[in-house]
Amino acid sequence: MKIRSNIYLLLSCLCGSLVFHSCKKDLGPIxxxxxxxxxxxxxxxxxxxxxxxxxxxxxxxxxxxxxxxxxxxxxxxxxxxxxxxxxxxxxxxxxxxxxxxxxxxxxxxxxxxxxxx
Missing domain, CATH: 2.60.40.1080 (Immunoglobulin-like)
Known part of the structure; x- marks a missing residue:
């Protein structure tokens, strides 16, 4: 399930779909x-x-x-x-x-x- 969501996020970022904003999510410093x-x-x-x-x-x-x-x-x-x-x-x-x-x-x-x- 986690792999599928990570792939979806990657494809969304590459394709520029409606969820593109999730690629810019600030996770803060490690x-x-x-x-x-x-x-x-x-x-x-x-x-x-x-x-x-x-x-x-x-x-x-x-x-x-x-x-x-x-x-x-x-x-x-x-x-x-x-x-x-x-x-x-x-x-x-x-x-x-x-x-x-x-x-x-x-x-x-x-x-x-x-x-x-």
Whole structure:
């Protein structure tokens, strides 16, 4: 359905039909977002996989542009499952799922951290 509407919009813009005004719609500036490069899509959610006993260094980026971020703070809901250093080193303590919120300047994002054996 989305592909069909995108094709219709493209054809409308090229042909100059009555919906031509939709091509000039101002979508505003693209907003930046904070991402974790190690995150993977699992079950429809972006998760950070961590194994107990194997610390994982989180590498942050600001998109668009994939610019590296080094100044961030980490807070989590379940400190009994995982800990986070101020440099982004995640250490799994117990099997389970934690939620980490990462902030850098005005940007923030949260991820599920899936700790396994």
């Amino acid at each position: 907003k930046e977002n904070l991402t974790v490069r190690e995150a993977v899509n699992s079950g429809g959610f972006m998760q950070i996989p961590v194994k107990i006993g194997t610390p994982l260094q989180i590498n942050l980026a600001v998109n668009p542009g994939n610019r590296t971020v080094t100044d961030a703070t980490y807070s989590n809901k379940h400190p009994e499952i995982a800990t986070y250093s101020n440099t982004g080193l995640v250490t799994g303590l117990a099997v389970g799922k934690d939620t980490v919120t990462i902030r850098s300047g005005e940007l923030n994002v949260w991820y599920i951290v899936n700790v396994t054996n």
